[in-house]
Amino acid sequence: MATPKQIQRLRRSEGTEKFIQALEQDGGVIIEDFADVAVVEQANAEVKPWIEEQKSSNGAKVGALGGKTRTVTRLVMRSPTVRDKFFADPLYQALCEHFLALETTTWYGEKAQVNTSHPLLSISIAFDIPPGTPAQGLHRDDKNHHARHTQASQYSRNRDMLLGLFVPGCDTMRANGATRVIPGSHLWGDDKPDFGPDGTKDVVDAELKKGEAFIMLGSLYHGGGAYAEPITSNPEAESRTVYAMFSCTGVHRQEEISFLSYPVEEVKKYSRIVQERLGWKQSEPNLGWVDLKSPEFLLQE
Numbered sequence: 001m002a003t004p005k006q007i008q009r010l011r012r013s014e015g016t017e018k019f020i021q022a023l024e025q026d027g028g029v030i031i032e033d034f035a036d037v038a039v040v041e042q043a044n045a046e047v048k049p050w051i052e053e054q055k056s057s058n059g060a061k062v063g064a065l066g067g068k069t070r071t072v073t074r075l076v077m078r079s080p081t082v083r084d085k086f087f088a089d090p091l092y093q094a095l096c097e098h099f100l101a102l103e104t105t106t107w108y109g110e111k112a113q114v115n116t117s118h119p120l121l122s123i124s125i126a127f128d129i130p131p132g133t134p135a136q137g138l139h140r141d142d143k144n145h146h147a148r149h150t151q152a153s154q155y156s157r158n159r160d161m162l163l164g165l166f167v168p169g170c171d172t173m174r175a176n177g178a179t180r181v182i183p184g185s186h187l188w189g190d191d192k193p194d195f196g197p198d199g200t201k202d203v204v205d206a207e208l209k210k211g212e213a214f215i216m217l218g219s220l221y222h223g224g225g226a227y228a229e230p231i232t233s234n235p236e237a238e239s240r241t242v243y244a245m246f247s248c249t250g251v252h253r254q255e256e257i258s259f260l261s262y263p264v265e266e267v268k269k270y271s272r273i274v275q276e277r278l279g280w281k282q283s284e285p286n287l288g289w290v291d292l293k294s295p296e297f298l299l300q301e
């Protein structure tokens, strides 16, 4: 059997262009030097109380995810580290701009008008997945946006509407259910995929060390792996925690309603890039305004 294609592992010093090429070719890429371990620990400390709070849910279904998986929504508010160090990361943001910004020329009478719409944060959420969790079905996250895909041999500009960033709070590996992905499946069409007789054809594990991150196009087939048995004897260290952020184009609906999830008094404290990605700057032309004005004036009040 042929060895499946692998996900490339790159370092920041290799430059944004290399990351773009890897994403275009494979649909996903690992940043080996995404964050210092101490920064990941800081995020863990900020998010842990929110995860713990959900213990009281006693295994009941929480949000959209069933089973024992615990989630922390509104993540960029609840963890300043996730917000400023992970989501606002300049490399991730540059890749969002490259893959998701829309530049369109239209005609207004005789005049050409060129408009650019910048990406938005669609959702930020932590998953905390305990042992005893079965593998997810392989899926595309852009299902939420009813995305349609044509089979292609090469990547074409603006093919995707979502770009995800997964930052693990711990080492992830096959044994604790590291995300499974099919490199190259972002170029598939919408017909029923051939995942092979046991559902693992061309599937690889995107295993990550703490401090690494995985970036993925919304059209890539992937899914959480199975986490059957505890991998340590320390119950505190047992779950697989992942901080997930997805950006969408500026003309798509955000998965998490940012204006209801993040109060304006909170957003006033955020950096400009985070404010813009939460929708506090209008998309050109004419989307997302208040009183016909781009809404950032409300952050100055």
Ligand SMILES: O=C(O)CCC(=O)C(=O)O
Binding pocket: 127, 129, 136, 141, 177, 178, 179, 180, 222, 223, 224, 225, 242
């Ligand atoms: O658990 C993971 O690694 C991936 C989760 C996922 O793909 C999802 O919930 O849509």
Ligand SMILES: [Fe+2]
Binding pocket: 139, 140, 141, 222, 223
């Ligand atoms: Fe997913």
